[in-house]
Amino acid sequence: MQxxxxxxxxxxxxxxxxxEDAILTGAFAExxxxxxxxxxxxxxxxxxxxxxxxxxxxVDEGIIFKKRGIGMFVAQGxxxxxxxxxxxxxxxxxxxxxxxxxxxxxxTIEEILCMVERGYEE
Amino acid sequence: MNxxxxxNVTKRFGDTLALNQVSFKFEPNKIYGLLGRNxxxxxxxxxxxxxxxxxxxxxxxxxxxxxxxxxxxxxxVYLMSEKSLxxxxxxxxxxxxxxxxxxxxxxxxxxxEIANQFGLDINKKVKTLSTGFSSIFKIVIALxxxxxxxxxxxxxxxxxxxxREMFYKLLIKKYSHSPFTAIISTHLIEEVSMILENVMIIKxxxxxxxxxxxxxxxxxxxxxxxxxxxxxxILNKEVISIDALGGLKTxxxxxxxxxxxxxxxxxxxxxxxxxxxxxxxxxx
Numbered sequence: 173m174q175x176x177x178x179x180x181x182x183x184x185x186x187x188x189x190x191x192e193d194a195i196l197t198g199a200f201a202e203x204x205x206x207x208x209x210x211x212x213x214x215x216x217x218x219x220x221x222x223x224x225x226x227x228x229x230x231v232d233e234g235i236i237f238k239k240r241g242i243g244m245f246v247a248q249g250x251x252x253x254x255x256x257x258x259x260x261x262x263x264x265x266x267x268x269x270x271x272x273x274x275x276x277x278x279x280t281i282e283e284i285l286c287m288v289e290r291g292y293e294e
Numbered sequence: 295m296n297x298x299x300x301x302n303v304t305k306r307f308g309d310t311l312a313l314n315q316v317s318f319k320f321e322p323n324k325i326y327g328l329l330g331r332n333x334x335x336x337x338x339x340x341x342x343x344x345x346x347x348x349x350x351x352x353x354x355x356x357x358x359x360x361x362x363x364x365x366x367x368x369x370x371v372y373l374m375s376e377k378s379l380x381x382x383x384x385x386x387x388x389x390x391x392x393x394x395x396x397x398x399x400x401x402x403x404x405x406x407e408i409a410n411q412f413g414l415d416i417n418k419k420v421k422t423l424s425t426g427f428s429s430i431f432k433i434v435i436a437l438x439x440x441x442x443x444x445x446x447x448x449x450x451x452x453x454x455x456x457x458r459e460m461f462y463k464l465l466i467k468k469y470s471h472s473p474f475t476a477i478i479s480t481h482l483i484e485e486v487s488m489i490l491e492n493v494m495i496i497k498x499x500x501x502x503x504x505x506x507x508x509x510x511x512x513x514x515x516x517x518x519x520x521x522x523x524x525x526x527x528i529l530n531k532e533v534i535s536i537d538a539l540g541g542l543k544t545x546x547x548x549x550x551x552x553x554x555x556x557x558x559x560x561x562x563x564x565x566x567x568x569x570x571x572x573x574x575x576x577x578x
Contacts, residue, residue: 180515217488
């Protein structure tokens with residue numbers, strides 16, 4: 173997980189996304205404990221309030237849950253939830269832009285599909 | 295009344311106005327950055343809070359108690375100052391033990407542990423320490439006193455990159471386990487900015503900015519691209535700095551970023567705090 177201090181996105185969002193990525197790749201498995209606020213903030217040298225803000229997003233979304241006095245854990249079903257969320261974002265971020273650019277260049281749907289197939293094969 | 299309140303404080307040294315009617319509040323359990331160029335008034339302010347200097351006008355209260363000549367108020371505050379106030383002939387070990395007698399919550403075991411982590415030889419006399427280890431020695435005490443307010447005046451003076459990193463990590467760990475108010479005066483903004491919750495910028499004895507770090511970072515952004523692209527883009531925008539490297543340009547802009555107006559090929563990055571600070575504190 174990398175935090176880019178030059179990124180225009182706020183640090184707390186990068187923390188949330190970094191943990192999401194770790195859950196999606198299986199680095200943090202469901203029902204497993206994730207690093208504490210202290211560990212996260214010391215490791216990335218950020219204010220604990222910032223780390224907490226990032227974690228709170230995931231808690232609100234039901235991706236992470238807290239066990240009082242023990243720590244924070246990945247919720248059951250978190251991977252599926254995140255996949256759905258990311259798929260929606262994938263459409264917004266990549267597909268819409270891809271179509272926009274394709275229209276500019278006069279690329280047809282068939283051509284796009286061919287390119288996608290080519291990309292998968294490579 | 296929680297926190298430290300500074301009310302209309304003015305301080306003159308001869309003809310120099312070091313602080314001019316400064317008022318603000320340090321809220322409890324936050325990490326503050328006190329930024330300003332040399333001579334801006336940072337140390338004067340910290341010395342007034344800790345009763346080492348007296349203001350000409352105004353006053354300071356610590357948790358509602360007046361700070362001047364008041365032991366009860368001063369026991370809540372520790373200032374790690376640039377100057378070493380310890381007797382030169384004492385060894386580090388002696389000063390650490392002696393600090394334990396003055397500050398009832400001083401954690402002797404922790405002090406020894408982090409001194410060891412930093413590689414500080416506590417048998418050395420205070421006066422024989424190098425600039426870097428003199429800072430480390432003062433950091434060790436400041437992190438061990440456990441007062442509700444700890445003021446760090448240029449804490450990383452002379453520290454190498456490894457030791458600076460150790461300091462930041464120890465500070466966060468300590469703060470995270472038992473929150474306290476940390477006030478860090480520095481001009482190394484970039485590396486400390488992510489640790490800070492609030493940023494205060496002092497210029498010529500006046501408080502210029504008192505803002506949460508997040509808000510401050512959102513107040514501007516940087517764009518880079520080809521010179522032509524950047525020149526077109528920055529028209530009618532408040533630009534605080536431009537750097538050109540060959541045909542490439544980077545501009546720092548104040549204002550909210552509207553992603554839909556960013557042309558293809560221009561890269562946006564977050565606000566460069568160091569540049570922002572230089573621009574703000576430059577003498578016109």
